[in-house]
Amino acid sequence: MNCGLQWVFRLKRHSDGTIARYKGRLVVKGYLQEAGIDFHETFSPVVKPTTIRVVLALAHSGQNLVCRLKKALYGLKQAPRAWGAAVCPCIRDDIIVTGNHQGSIDAFVTSLDTQFSLKDLGPLNYFLGVEVEHTTDGIFLSQRKYIQDLLKQACMDQAKGSPTPMTTSTNLSQHVGSAIENESDYRSIVGALQYVVITRPDITFAINKVCQFMHRPLDQHFKAVKRILRYLQSTMKYGLHFTTTISLDLVGFSDANWGTDVDDRRSTTGFCVFLGGNSVAWGTKKQHVVSRSTAEAEYHSLAHTATEVVWLVSLLSKLHIAPSKKATIWCDNSGAVAVSANPVLHSKFKHVELDLFFVREKITVGKLDVGHVPTQDQVADIFTKPLSASLFTKFHSSLNVVTRREQKAVIKQLEAY
Structure with missing residues (x-):
């Protein structure tokens, strides 16, 4: 008799693959439930x-x-x-x-x-799936076992490694390429890769890009996914290193790549935020509107980063932690920096009025500052475009994405500003 329930048995394993315990769970067959009859809530809050x-x-x-x-x-x-x-x-x-x-x-x-x-x-x-290892000056977060299992699932565990997750010449489009037979494999692998971003900010841009073609993946998109897997194969020992620090300053980096999407000419937003020199927040996002200038695209990105910083300040206050000084966001576009605090330039930015007033309000009330950073020191560049191997290595090291043996000090760029 079908009662709508099912036993699920699993082996829980340690990070080294050894068996931790045998686990059995009685679960409800969700596909047999009816809204309003068998359940009422469809949302369960989960921590970010x-x-x-x-x-x-x-x-x-x-x-x-x-x-x-x-x-x-x-x-x-x-x-x-x-x-x-x-x-x-x-x-x-x-x-x-x-x-x-x-x-x-x-x-x-x-x-x-x-x-x-x-x-x-x-x-x-x-x-x-996240391994936590205590080091002499902090902790090291990695997902080595999870990545190994993913590579085996994709039959890429013996593949040759690559130095970056995406080549600088990559320009993916939904109209270039041939259809693939195994679309479900593409979606399964890309979905699993999104979880790796928890400890690997260095693959954020590449993952965001291949996620944009989940509805109709082509062979060129699958080729890009395999490049990401080959990069993970060669950097499996990498993880996120949190160093011990007394300062708890919030420092954000905001960047945008103007009109680079070949299908709709929308720009890409990239940002990262450091707490006491440790990277705690990052992201890549295609903007919702088409920007008419580089400054406009940069300002949209700046507003998005400001939103994340304000949320982090609120989170810290709930944890009874007060940053030692006002949060700072660094942007490499002088126009966006100038208009963030100069009301005289308002007339030139009426088309981004909501973002304009949001950032300016936060600056006026003293919640954050916006400053200019040289392009060569713009850490968020790694979240907006494919980079050369040298630049990519520089910026992922700045994010404290290192190997177990590497002991990185607080990010040098943050000390300078």
Whole structure:
């Protein structure tokens, strides 16, 4: 008899591939449910990866935070919470409990355990495919096992490596190329690659680009995906290194690549934000409108970065953390920097009026500053276009994407500004 339920059995493994435990779960067959009858809510809040990175960066920034991993055995669906000195980011049923006072952490866990059955998995070292390794001056986040499994799934585990995830001559279009038979394979691999971006900001632009062709992938798009996989094959030991720092300044970099999409001539926004010299937020996004100038495209990107910085300031305030000084966003377009604080130039930017007033308001009330950075020091350049091997290596090192053996100091560019 079909009761709408099914047992799912899995092997949970450690980061080295050894068996951690046998797991069985009774799940509901979602495709048999009817809205309003079998369920009412279709949205379950899940913590943003940026929040996890912020918490881990704070835990190794002189805040004396202690991280432990808990697992809720049933019923936990809440978004991240802060309780006294304890912070609780939740991802499905995995909970990272952290705080600077052991007594508050113990009290929080005891209170939570009265409502949900918890299992103590010990100090944070492996969660949801992310490996956490403690170093002499911070922590190292990587997804080596996840990448290995993905390469095996794509039959690319023996492929020759490549120095960059995308060549500088790559110019993908939805109209150039031949149809492929295995469209589902393309979507499956690209979907899995999106998860790697959690600890690998260096592949963000390439992943964003191939994601734009999920509806109808062509052979040229699949070729670009294989290039990304070959790059991961050669950089499997790379990960995100958070260094110990006392300063908790927020510094953002904003960039745009004007009109580069050959299909609709929209521009690409790229940004990254550092907390105390550690990269905690980044992204690549195709802009929603066609920009009529480089300055306009840059200003759209600047407004997007400002939104992310303002959100991070709000998150830090909820965690009772105050940055030591006003947040700063660096942009390499002098026109966009000038108009952000100069109302005289307003008439030249009426077509971006909402973004104009949003950024200017944040500057006026003292929440952030906008400054000019030379193009050769624009870290966000890696999020807007394919780069040469030398530039790519320079910028991904600035993002603290390194190997386990490399111990990087605080980003040199941030010290200069």
